Amino acid sequence: MGMVSDDGLHEGWLAPVFQDGQRGYGVSGGGIPHDHIAVGPEVQGPDGTWRYPSRPAGEVTSWILVCHCSSSSGSTATWLGPEFVRVPSAALEDLQTRRIHAVDADVQDVFHREDVEAVVADLWRTEHLFTVGTLDDVAAAAAGVAAARARLDGAVAMARHGGASWADIGRATGMSRQSAQERWRTPPPGPRS
Template identity: 30%
Template structure:
C-alpha cells in the first residue's frame, strides 16, 4: 500500500512498506499468488532473462536475452562481446518473484531512496512491536493495518520537514490569492467612486497607507 506524502516544489514524497529478504534485496510492494515481486532500480544492470539491446561505438547493435554476461540472439548465436558497448538498454525486464515465506522483515521506503529501519519477521508467539518484531497470519507476508501503520510512522517522521514546507507553500499561495483578490476589489471600488479614506476604513489601514499601497498598482 502506498502513502502519498507532501508535494513540495512539484515533487511528491510518496512512501510505502516493502518486504525485505535475507540477501538484502527488497520487494516492490506487489504481491500475488506467485509471491512477492522483486524491486528493480532504474540504474540496475541487466539480469539473466532480461531482453537487452546493446549499441556499440561503431554503430553496430546486438539484441537478445541476457544470460550470464552474454546475449542469446534470436538466431541462436551467442553474442559475448558485451564489455565495449557505448550504451545498453532493455526493452523488457524479466519479472522476478520470491515466495512470501522468504520475507525476513519489512521497512518503510521512499521514492528518494531513503529506507527506514528494519522490522523483523518472527513467529506470532514472539511478536513484540515495541521491539520491532512483527508477525503475519496465514501464508502471505502482508502486514495487517495496525502493523503497517507502525512501520510507516518512521516515514511520517522522515517527511515531517517536507510536510511543514508544503503547508508553508499552501499558506503562501492562499495569501497571494487573497492579495490579488483584494487588489481587484480595491480597483473596482475606486472605479465606483470610493475615496482613499473609504478604502482605508474598509481594509483597516489609514487613507495614506491605502494610497501608498494601491496608487502605485494602478
C-alpha cells in the same frame, strides 16, 4: 497489493529490504520462486521469456513502510516511513518495537498478517496520511488567501477609479491612509494575456 487511502491517492505497503539496502519491487507470483523476492521490473532473458529479477528472501533483513503517493495534479512521489527489523525467531518478535519474525516464504506478504497490518496501517495514517492531509489544508488556505488578496486589489482599483480617496480606502480596509496608499499606489498588474 497494499493499503489505499480513501482518496485513492496513496498506496502504502511494507517493502522487504535486503542487507545492502535494495528494496523489494512489490510483485509476487509471475514465476518468482516462493522463497524469492522480486527486485525490479520484468526483463527478457536470452531465451525470450520475461522474468522478474529476484533475490532469496533469506537475504532480507528488514521491511520499510513505503507509500506511493499521487497528487490530484498527476505528480507522484515515494514516501519512506519507519523500518521494521527482521528477527530470527518468533520469541524475539515485538511489533510495538518494530521487530518482525517471518520465514522466507512469508517475507513478501508479511504485511498481510492481520496483527502486522494493524500496526503498519496505524503508522501509515499517523506518520504520513495525517501530515499530508493537514498540508493539503494549508495549501488550500494559502490559495484562498491569494485569491482574496487579488479580489481586494481589484476592489481597491475599482474604488480608486470611482473617485475614492486614500483615506476612504484606509477606512474601508482598516488601515491608515498612508499604509493604504503605500500598498496600492502602483496599480496591480492586469490579467495576463
